[in-house]
Amino acid sequence: MNRTAGGGLFSLGYALLFFAFLFGPLIIMVITAFNSSSFPRVVPWECFTTEWFGVLIANQRLMWGLWTSLWIGIAVVALSVPLGLAGALALADLGPSWRAGLYAVLITPILIPGVVIGISTIVLWGAIARVFGAGYDSVIFNGIFLTLLGQVSFIASYTMLIFISRLQRFDSTLTEAALDLGATPGQAFRKVLLPFLKPAIGSAAFIAFLASFENYNTTVFTILSGNTFTTALASKVRLGTDPSLSALAVIIIALTLIGAMVKEADTRRRERLRTGRMARAGVYASPLVRLVAHPAAVFILLGALAGLAIWQGGRHDASACRAEILREKQETQQRLLREQQERMRQFQQQSPAVAPAPGNNPSPFGGAFNPNSLAPPAPAAPPAGANPSPFGGAFAPKSLAPKP
């Protein structure tokens, strides 16, 4: 038995399952965004349509929430990055005994559930408002203000963790060297430590923004009567969903992909510049390829592709197809109606006693609403072929199947 082949097959299967688990939902969501069915689904496929993007943009509540979320995200970044950096620096400078205690205090907000932070934020500020006698129109009862405080209180801990791990790799003799060479402590911080922390500042800002943008647990309390993107989305889902949410997912996935590809192009270019292989690598020898591989070029290219897709999608008109689908649906319905009437007639002719006067009733419900229709049927069991159902066999299996 070839164990390697077996193992290879197993790992291939596992990898396929793994990626299906990861990307399956995304792929299905993307497909539903372009199906004209008013419930997000892949089958039955009705029409290719782009109208759900329009529906999405026309949703005032969602768009306003998006705008609010963006502003809150930017403000959270502006507050939590300096706070996190300050915490990390304090931890790095403290002695071991103090460090453990302060670390526990600073890390606690991450361990506390978001709902608790949300509720405690509004309770605390409600109490403060009472102490100062502030009214409901004051800043304390502003949902954006409270959301900012609630989110910063735990997102600053995230950014602090990022800075701590970066600072652990910092060689503190560099700061000493700067001081020794005549720099003031401020200059040593700005010219030596801050440049070293630049990548960490970037990732901390990114993570802080994402954490703020997607936060629901805390925000749903602190936003009070207002709406952020996540709370608007949640309330929309509760009231019934439609494929415009899938359209939103398509937009977010597209933005993520573009961002990731530009970043990757940038990383590769930097790596080549750093190792000086730019000139030697065959692919980069041609100036044209070098230009195309530049992150800015990649960005412009992908942006143009996205723009083209939007323009084409905007011109796409699914109304003819939708009319066709509608007509088909109506036809199916009418045909079913006719078939049912036919069955009713046959049934009445076979056993007129079961469905008494008015004998010429063409009701599609088979006289279900007639008096006595719910009475127990006649003791004599009808033959299996003849359907005695008061609903005219409407619920029988395959009654809705298209007839050839």
Place this chain on the structure above:
Amino acid sequence: MTKDVVLDHVSIRFGSYTAVDNAHLSIQGGEFFSFLGPSGCGKTTLLRCISGFVQPTEGRVLIGGQDMRNVGPNKRPTALIFQNLALFPLLSVAENIAFPLEVRGVSRKNRRRRADELLEMIALPGTGDKKVHELSGGQRQRVAIARALAADPDILLLDEPLSALDLKLRQHMRTELRAIQQRVGLTFIYITHDQGEALTMSDRVAVMNAGVIEQVGDPKTIYNRPRTPFVASFVGETNRIPGEVVSQHGTTVTLSTPVGPLAGQSGGGRDHAPGAACQLFIRPEQLVVAGDGASPNRFAADCTAEEFEGSVQTLHLKAAGLPLRLCRMNAGNVAVAGPGAGALTLSFDPEAAIVLPYGTEADAAA
């Protein structure tokens, strides 16, 4: 301009641990001064104290006659070259060298010009735009020196800057450092655990052990006239023969030892009472295989092993159970006694041997 450094009874303690104990010496302007000692002897702490990163618990540090208490590292006329060099990895070579000028607000053009001058001086012209990691170990070493010199210090402090280099480069950089020091004429204070570095480069050496400065002197005095058993055994190879004082005439002390009566010089000019337990230190290269002539300090020994390194030959000997080493230049003939040649007669000049008491009370009068 050069400034002298005075350590005025400096002690540095961390909690109950004493890193430096009552260091008292003065380093003249323009001098190449080394602190030599094993790792953990407090020499780096002393250097950080001079550069301002550590405050003395007791005593004062004076630079150019000025008390340095409460003067920060960035305000002192010192520049420290770190053991790991501490070059800024994100800056180019020229930006590294120009850093001290940048923080003083020198214009970009003048900074670049001074950096190029210094690169010229350390024989690395045209490397200004390279990143630090593109340079070799020895080149980085020189860039660190140039960066320190750009700060225009009066005193350059060097914390084992050569320890990360390989042997060849280290020997080359010794000459280089000494040449740079003589060119710029600054006071160099050099920290090392390598006695070879300390002896070859320095004008004067301070030997430290366990926070205490045991002896200060020029390299020849340190090597030939150690004042304490630690200095005698830490600096260079030596043979140690225990004994008891028989008599003392002037500085010459006669001991009775397991190998017979031996005479040597009293280390540090001490007076030894008859009967006191002492030890005699004699360098391997001062021991000779005696001929028939009447030479002092004769004793018999057996050769146990021989090492032949080309120019130098080392004999491992045993005399009355004491292991001894003898070094001599290769004389060019093959008729040298090796192992199994029977008893040899050894001898040494009483002027070359040092007699020291046990225990290491330091009397380092600088």
